Amino acid sequence: MGAGLFGLVAAVFLTGYLLGARGGGEENNSALVARWNAELQQQREVLQQSREESENHINALALRLGEMQAQVLRLNALGSRLTGMAGMDDGEFSFDTPPAVGGPVTDTRAIEVPEFELALDGLEQRLDTQVRQLGVLADLLLQRELDSRQLPAGRPVDNGWMSSVYGQRPDPFSGKMGWHAGIDFAGQSGTDILAVADGVVIWSGARYGYGRLVEVDHGNGYRTRYAHNKENLVAIGARVRKGDVIARMGSSGRATAPNVHFEVLLNGKHVNPAKYVRALN
Structure with a gap:
């Protein structure tokens, strides 16, 4: 019964459309084209808005990535300074090359944007914490170095x-x-x-x-x-x-x-x- 009712409604709609098309002539065709053009223009505006929103979103992510890169550079500078202050081997604690990583690949998939943003949030928080911790450590090492320079040590002459x-x-x-x-x-x-x-x-x-x-x-x-x-x-x-x-x-x-x-x-x-x-x- 439902299928028959649907068919009847469709038939009435189609009959009305054909009669209108025949009776309206060029005027109805022009109105139909104008409506389609209006709908297309609306779709273009929606598409343009979506594109602008995507670009703004990408620009915001790029800005965050730039800020995080600056933090990484700051961490590298602090790390190099600490390496020198602590007398560590530059080859063992190198901040000029990426850390060595490895392991077999078990599963790969494309990362989704929300997941990517969540990962950025976590990384940014860790970077902020590490910058503060390294800053405190640098101050402690500097104070230790100053204290050691104030402690008498060595000969008062090079020759003698x-x-x-x-x-x-x-x-x-x-x-x-x-x-x-x-x-x-x-x-x-x-x-x-x-x-x-x-x-x-x-x-x-x-x-x-x-x-x-x-x-x-x-x-x-x-x-x-x-x-x-x-x-x-x-x-x-x-x-x-x-x-x-x-x-x-x-x-x-x-x-x-x-x-x-x-x-x-x-x-x-x-x-x-x-x-x-x-x-x-």
Whole structure:
């Protein structure tokens, strides 16, 4: 019964259409063409709108990809910096080449746009977290490096030999036993005397027994002294870095020959400089 009713309706519709087409002539044909053109124009507008929306969507994805690429470059720069600060092998931790990956392929399929956007969201969050974590790690390593540069380590001269040790020894002038609060490095007059750590000069001038003396405050309770100098090259208040030339070796004060008398003080008390001299090795 339903099929018969449908056929009757279709027949009536077709009859009316044919009668209208015959009776309307060119006027009805023109109206029909105009309606089709209007529908085609509407479809073109819908298609153009869809195309613009797709382009906007692609541009938004491209913008996000560009931002993520910038984050990756930042991560690579941070990673390279950390590699250098930590003394790692560049070949083992290379940020200039893609990481090695592999494995058999078990299933492949085209990724859908929503799935792709979800993956981008997750990757972006991980990148943000890693940037923050690497930034904190870089700050910690930098602070560790600064702390290590402020810790006395190494010899105050590149050339010379240790001529006297820390502790009890016969006084070179009286011959009596006395306390020697530092170690001496003998060498040629005018030899460069080097700061053994970063710090600030708190004394540069003559002092009884020391002759011309340079004293450097390194922070954290550490101070170093360099005595018997022929010439001081730094003034009070000057900032010095490890390895800077701060004086020339001489024999001013109580000295029998050119040498640098080197002292290390921790919280105002003398300590044996030998362990700090050996610390660099």
